[in-house]
Amino acid sequence: MAKNKSIEAWKQECPLIQSIINYDEVFWENDAYTEVNRVIGSLPLGLNDVLEAEERLKRFAPYIAEVFPATNKNGGIIESPLEQIPSMKRELENIYQTPIEGKMLLKADNRLPISGSVKARGGIYEVLKRAEDLAIAAGIINHSDDYRKFASNDFKEFFSNYSVVCGSTGNLGLSIGIMSAMIGFKVTIHMSEDAKQWKKDLLRSKGVVVVEHADDYSKAVEEGRKESLADPNSYFIDDENSITLFLGYAVAAIRLKEQLNEQGITVNGDHPLFVYLPCGVGGGPGGITFGLKLVFGDYVHCFFAEPTHSPCMLLGLMTKEHDQISVRDFGLDNKTEADGLAVGRASGFVGKVINELISGVYTVSDDQLFVLLSALADQEGMKLEPSAVAGIIGPVGLCKNQHHYLSKTNVISIMKNATHIAWSTGGNMVPDEVWQSYYERGKRKYQEFGIDSVNKN
Numbered sequence: 001m002a003k004n005k006s007i008e009a010w011k012q013e014c015p016l017i018q019s020i021i022n023y024d025e026v027f028w029e030n031d032a033y034t035e036v037n038r039v040i041g042s043l044p045l046g047l048n049d050v051l052e053a054e055e056r057l058k059r060f061a062p063y064i065a066e067v068f069p070a071t072n073k074n075g076g077i078i079e080s081p082l083e084q085i086p087s088m089k090r091e092l093e094n095i096y097q098t099p100i101e102g103k104m105l106l107k108a109d110n111r112l113p114i115s116g117s118v119k120a121r122g123g124i125y126e127v128l129k130r131a132e133d134l135a136i137a138a139g140i141i142n143h144s145d146d147y148r149k150f151a152s153n154d155f156k157e158f159f160s161n162y163s164v165v166c167g168s169t170g171n172l173g174l175s176i177g178i179m180s181a182m183i184g185f186k187v188t189i190h191m192s193e194d195a196k197q198w199k200k201d202l203l204r205s206k207g208v209v210v211v212e213h214a215d216d217y218s219k220a221v222e223e224g225r226k227e228s229l230a231d232p233n234s235y236f237i238d239d240e241n242s243i244t245l246f247l248g249y250a251v252a253a254i255r256l257k258e259q260l261n262e263q264g265i266t267v268n269g270d271h272p273l274f275v276y277l278p279c280g281v282g283g284g285p286g287g288i289t290f291g292l293k294l295v296f297g298d299y300v301h302c303f304f305a306e307p308t309h310s311p312c313m314l315l316g317l318m319t320k321e322h323d324q325i326s327v328r329d330f331g332l333d334n335k336t337e338a339d340g341l342a343v344g345r346a347s348g349f350v351g352k353v354i355n356e357l358i359s360g361v362y363t364v365s366d367d368q369l370f371v372l373l374s375a376l377a378d379q380e381g382m383k384l385e386p387s388a389v390a391g392i393i394g395p396v397g398l399c400k401n402q403h404h405y406l407s408k409t410n411v412i413s414i415m416k417n418a419t420h421i422a423w424s425t426g427g428n429m430v431p432d433e434v435w436q437s438y439y440e441r442g443k444r445k446y447q448e449f450g451i452d453s454v455n456k457n
């Protein structure tokens with residue numbers, strides 16, 4: 001039973017569920033997709049909320065530049081490059097025997113300073129907002145002050161009375177742990193036992209308390225929440241429900257618009273933009289999608305990518321049960337090397353906000369992720385982690401057989417003007433020897449099975 005309905009009944013309603021249960025790769029088109037103007041007014045958040053988040057990050061920029069020298073050349077604004085990947089595009093066309101119309105770029109959040117993943121957007125933003133809220137309440141800062149004050153010993157002393165807690169499969173913990181430790185907060189990260197060892201080691205080296213849980217991720221989050229609620233000076237960052245995290249991610253859209261402008265890339269009624277975002281619990285890709293729809297309206301089309309073993313957002317959207325069902329309800333094991341995406345139950349808050357904004361969701365097998373990871377290294381010299389490559393294959397699914405979505409949205413005749421952006425969500429923090437083992441696994445898979453087998457999906 002999955003939420004008062006047998007799996008058989010669900011299959012009747014959503015035939016794709018059989019393939020999902022078989023761990024087959026699927027490409028789901030969202031039939032609830034609606035024009036932005038008919039949706040945006042009824043959402044709980046709007047452009048002003050995103051602009052406010054951007055302003056807050058600007059106030060903190062001088063502080064960030066001071067304490068994280070890697071952000072200095074960008075004035076303390078934590079941002080990643082937008083890069084052309086022509087060789088990888090050719091390789092995709094070759095491997096999957098599918099022409100991809102338009103140009104292809106990579107939004108390289110694997111190179112975001114401080115924590116090397118998309119979590120440097122939401123996670124760092126929420127820690128900074130918490131610090132600002134406390135400092136304002138205590139009367140030690142106001143918006144027009146020089147925020148470099150946050151680097152002073154007095155401030156660190158003040159923040160040492162407060163703690164930050166979160167549950168994480170890895171990268172969120174890294175971002176929140178590193179930022180909180182820098183502010184001076186006491187910080188505890190709850191992780192599942194199978195979280196990557198190097199992530200736990202790195203956090204501990206920064207003075208972060210890492211608590212390991214034998215059960216899965218949701219259990220870790222639950223433990224964290226309980227501990228935090230028992231202490232009034234403790235603040236729990238809840239990646240399933242946090243509006244603050246979501247808005248931190250959404251700021252990416254404003255930055256992307258500037259980068260596209262700088263590179264002379266047009267997005268309008270004749271030049272569609274397709275964005276492919278790896279999805280775990282949904283906050284990162286959901287926040288970015290929300291921001292992109294505010295900025296580009298119907299000219300942008302956002303797709304999420306999930307592992308075949310953890311398609312929680314896909315099942316949540318498809319059944320409209322959102323966080324009321326989990327992948328385990330359908331017998332899926334939630335086991336994937338893509339640890340950033342290994343989430344069995346999606347955020348209900350995010351699912352409801354993006355329900356009509358998201359164009360579709362597709363799934364990718366772990367083998368496929370490793371093949372993409374090594375291909376991207378060979379073609380473009382880029383080092384991503386397995387979760388982060390899930391977006392790269394998006395254009396293949398969409399362009400294959402002139403997908404129905406393209407006719408539904410009337411873009412077939414303008415696809416030659418399209419821009420495809422795969423959002424690369426992490427990689428820079430992966431230790432070399434760990435990354436090398438990913439690379440070799442990808443090469444092995446590719447050679448072992450050859451193009452035909454990768455192709456069969």
Ligand SMILES: *Cc1c(COP(=O)(O)O)cnc(C)c1O
Nearest residue numbers: 171280281282283284340425426
């Ligand atoms: C967290 C994460 C994601 C997805 O973000 P969610 O907010 O969990 O959906 C994607 N890629 C990487 C590398 C991540 O760490």
